[in-house]
Amino acid sequence: MxxxxxxxxxxxxxxxxxxxxxxxxxxxxxxxxxxxxxxxxxxxxxxxxxxxxxxxxxxxxxxxxxxxxxxxxxxxxxxxxxxxxxxxxxxxxxxxxxxxxxxxxxxxxxxxxxxxxxxxxxxxxxxxxxxxxxxxxxxxxxxPQLPADISGIEHAITSNEAFYLDALPKRVVINGGGYIAVEFAGIFHGLGSEVTIVYRGDGILRGFDDDLRAGLVEAYSRRGIRILTRTRITGIVRGASGLEVALSDGSILPCDKAMFATGRxxxxxxxxxxxxxxxxxxxxxxxxxxxxxxxxxxxxxxxxxxxxxxxxxxxxxxxxxxxxxxFGKHPVAMDHRLIPSAVFSTPELGTVGLTETQAAAAYPVIDVYKTSFRTMKATLSGSAERMMMKLLVDGVSDRVVGAHILGPDAGEMAQLLGVLLKAGATKRDFDQTCALHPSAAEELVTMRKPTARLMRS
Structure with a gap:
């Protein structure tokens, strides 16, 4: 060399x-x-x-x-x-x-x-x-990718520009249904903006577990974040009082910023x-x-x-x-399986392993363990938000093949669950682990009866 x-x-x-x-x-x-x-x-x-x-x-x-x-x-x-x-x-x-x-x-x-x-x-x-x-x-x-076939797309911003805005926009329209769109919707709404998500698909966060997707839609709707699915942005016009976003259903959304999070x-x-x-x-x-x-x-x-x-x-x-x-003369191939991931929405998602749909297609028998509850903090605060936890278990080997959480610190828990799934932990291992009380995470080791058993036809 x-x-x-x-x-x-x-x-x-x-x-x-x-x-x-x-x-x-x-x-x-x-x-x-x-x-x-x-x-x-x-x-x-x-x-x-x-x-x-x-x-x-x-x-x-x-x-x-x-x-x-x-x-x-x-x-x-x-x-x-x-x-x-x-x-x-x-x-x-x-x-x-x-x-x-x-x-x-x-x-x-x-x-x-x-x-x-x-x-x-x-x-x-x-x-x-x-x-x-x-x-x-x-x-x-x-x-970030901006669609070239939308009139007025030059008025839109991406996540790159969102970090450097001079002022917090009062009204934001976010185009996209992936984690970037969902996370910025939570950010802008939490800071005081009126937020609308526009997504051409059937539901946000395609590829994530369906129960978590539905749970986040419910939580966002309760917070006041508007989600329009099966809808496309067809044009953007700058007017005297801001932007006007034209939708495929013929309606117009007035806003101060139109953000596109349609992929990278x-x-x-x-x-x-x-x-x-x-x-x-x-x-x-x-x-x-x-x-x-x-x-x-x-x-x-x-x-x-x-x-x-x-x-x-x-x-x-x-x-x-x-x-x-x-350079180390030690060949290493990256293992892309069982990678924990999180969506930092509010409430946030933490996930590792297969979704229910993926698990049902991959294994002859899948046991689904699922729970939903108000956190202890919510009892005095009066918050209506709920936490959801879900484990997917191979009904033959008892190995946990998917873990999904919606709620506070979901990402932190997903990191530790990633270690367990990588090590091949079984549902019995979860059951034999003593709960830490009072905590939300204890629900992961106290779910005893499956809520469903899925048999591959």
Whole structure:
């Protein structure tokens, strides 16, 4: 590898690229990383980290409302959007600096400019320089997609811009039914906006367990978030008092911001991959094998740019596995099964494993355990929200193959459930575990009788 300028050139300074660069550097590789915007990528700069901070902010409205039932007298709260955004930006700046320090400590040279692939072993920088590398890793992530066939789409924003609005919009229309749309609906509503979700499908959060989907729709409707399904946005017009969003049913929604959360596409445009011979799929994702190697043996790709499982922890694990495989001489294939995930709506969803529909199709017999209840906190606060928990069990082996939660701290519980499912825990293991009382999580080990038994025909 000494005939090349570096052993590894990483394009993209997000979670996957940074992890790969750091681990490769730890193995003694000469590593260079190029990032044209800011270190941290989508997750840190304009994704899961700032989103979670805004989710926290939006939930204080519930805390203020609940406090009265516990004896607190709270003056009418006043929310200030610019303060939240300024404090969020300070935290993002701190995290970006931390990423830079991490790379420096691993002896990774960071290039603050755009880089494109210029051949199997060559990268071209924006300033015209060319760098040769024994291996190239593409970790450029994904990018929000805006439909081109909607009149006035230039008036819309995506999640990228939502983090940097000058003011909190009074009325927001969000187009989409995935987790980004659902999470921002909860954020804006919790902070005081009037929110409408417009989705062309039959129901939001397609791919999640149907009971959780229905439970969240009920909770959002009770909160006052309007959800319009089987409906499309056909046009956007800017008027004197804001925007007017035209719908496929002929109605008009006046709003201050129209946000599109209709999916993200792999960020591979004009990256030189096709010219270098790298095979892409129909969505522009880099096709890779189990070890993240592309159709060109010296070029690899990890994270959302491969469109496998588009989650930050997955990109990190893929980046780590790549470095172990190529520079640690310890081949590691990322296991994409049983990955815990969460939707940070309010109430939030936590899930790992198969949905009921998937489990019923995969196993001859599935036992469904399900419970719904008001949390202990809700008894004094007067809140009408309920918590739902669901376990799906293989009726033959007794192994738990799916776990789904709707309610407070669902994501935290899903992380721990992920360990259990990965270890192959059975329903008997759950039953033999002593409950922690009083807690919501104890319901996971106290459900004794299945609510349904599904037999595959």
């Amino acid at each position: 000494t005939s090349f300028d570096v052993d590894l050139f990483v394009i993209g300074g997000g979670s996957g690229g940074v992890r790969a660069a750091r681990i490769a550097g730890g193995y003694g590789a000469r590593v260079m990383l190029a990032e044209e915007f800011r270190l941290g990528g989508t997750c840190v700069i304009r994704g899961c980290v700032p989103k979670k901070l805004l989710v926290y902010a939006s939930r204080f409205a519930d805390e203020f409302a609940d406090a009265k039932g516990f004896g607190w007298t709270v003056p009418a709260p006043i929310f200030d959007w610019p303060t939240l955004i300024a404090n969020k930006d300070k935290e993002i700046d701190r995290l970006e600096r931390a990423y830079g320090t991490t790379l420096a400590n691993a002896n990774v040279e960071v290039i603050r400019q755009r880089a494109v692939v210029d051949g199997p072993h060559t990268v071209r920088l924006a300033d015209g320089r060319r760098v040769t590398a024994a291996h190239i890793l593409v970790a450029t992530g994904g990018w 596409i792999p960020h591979t445009g004009n990256l030189g991959l096709e010219t270098a011979g790298v095979e892409l799929d129909g969505r522009g994702a880099v096709k890779v094998d189990a070890f993240s190697r592309s159709s060109i043996p010296s070029i690899y790709a990890v994270g959302d740019v491969t469109d496998r499982v588009n989650l930050t922890p997955v990109a990190i694990r893929e980046g780590h596995a790549f470095a172990d495989t190529v």
